[in-house]
Amino acid sequence: MTPMLHHKFSLSPSPIPAEAWMPSEVRFLSVWEIPQMMKCPLMGTCLSIEDHQRLLKKAGICTRRMSPPALHEAVMTHIEGPTKAARRIDAFFRKNFESQALPWLHASEPEIRKLWDQGLENGDIERPLYIIACRSNISSALQFHAFGILHMLGHTAKRDLMECRRTITKLENALASEGENLRKIQREQVEERKRMQGEMGLLQEHLRALSHAPSLSSEKKESPRETLDLLNERVRRLKEKNQALTERIRKLEAERENQRRSLEPLETRPGAGPSPMTFLVPDAVPWNTSVSENSPPPLMDKRILVVGGRPCMRARYRDAVESAGGHFEYHDGCIHGGKQTLESRVRRSDLVLCPVNCNSHGACGLVKEICRKHGKCLRMLDSFSCSAIASALSKAAAPSSPESENTHSPPLIAGNRFSAMAP
Known part of the structure; x- marks a missing residue:
């Protein structure tokens, strides 16, 4: 692992005589006594991130907001001397590694180097690293060798880690793409299954129809001559x-x-021949023979509403009403669009004529209801012909007694308002 920038050590061991660094008594040094070059590899290899955080916390150091590099930096700072944190860390190492390292306290360096090589092969390097870093009589050449290997392992592990992450990213993308393809295939399969179910239902219906139909094999097959005869008979x-x-x-x-x-x-128009009232009402007397020229017309400018009848005879209805001295209003009897138009025309009319043979029951009932509501005179006619219209107009214009009204005229709604009208 790469040491911190504040760690000051030489990458190449200086030639120190053996009598200068060999102590009089062989022992395992404390963490603040080991060479500076070995502190960072020892802390980073033998302590996990959780161990960093727990040991610093026991020493009274707040680690709540510290990242892993900050935790390692704090550990490296506190093991520079015999601080409280350094003593906690040293106790941790002696508890976990010193008992395993005691048999190697007086072993030769070739044996320790062999133990180191075996640890590199099987992945168990904590114990040989502790021996190399903390035994007091280990040469700096062996320590530099262990440091160099760990340093290069850090680079190799970093490169392998990045390669693994790239591979994982590619695999995740491929997995996502395959998942999308799988979902698409599943949707297509669902649609295909629905389509096949629909076709199967149609085939089942067809099969049931064929099962109920008479068998064609039991019928006698017709010859082309018989088929031609049947077609000729159909044409005839x-x-x-x-x-x-x-x-x-x-x-x-x-x-x-x-x-x-x-x-x-x-x-025939008025003035060009006999009046239409002459042809429509045989008993009627022309208006100009019984009334003087200065007297008003028989209907006295009353407004006459014709509901229903034949729309193609509207012009003839108008001629009959206007020749009798009235004002013509017309409604075709269609009430699908509402009764507002019919009611407004009934309200401004004086007499309503409704042929029952050319109107629906609903229209006739609605006309009666509106005339009763507004007190209008209504005559229900048996026919939509012009002669029926002219006869109703002549009876409305002529004075009549109640007996004649009850005997000869159709029923009136809301009274006969023309009974008191005299020419």
């Missing part, structure tokens, strides 16, 4: 159906033409 039936549909279309077109011709007199 389709042709007959097509002829029937064509005949029905012709009849409907003829009926539509007859209806159009029957409605042609209604297209």
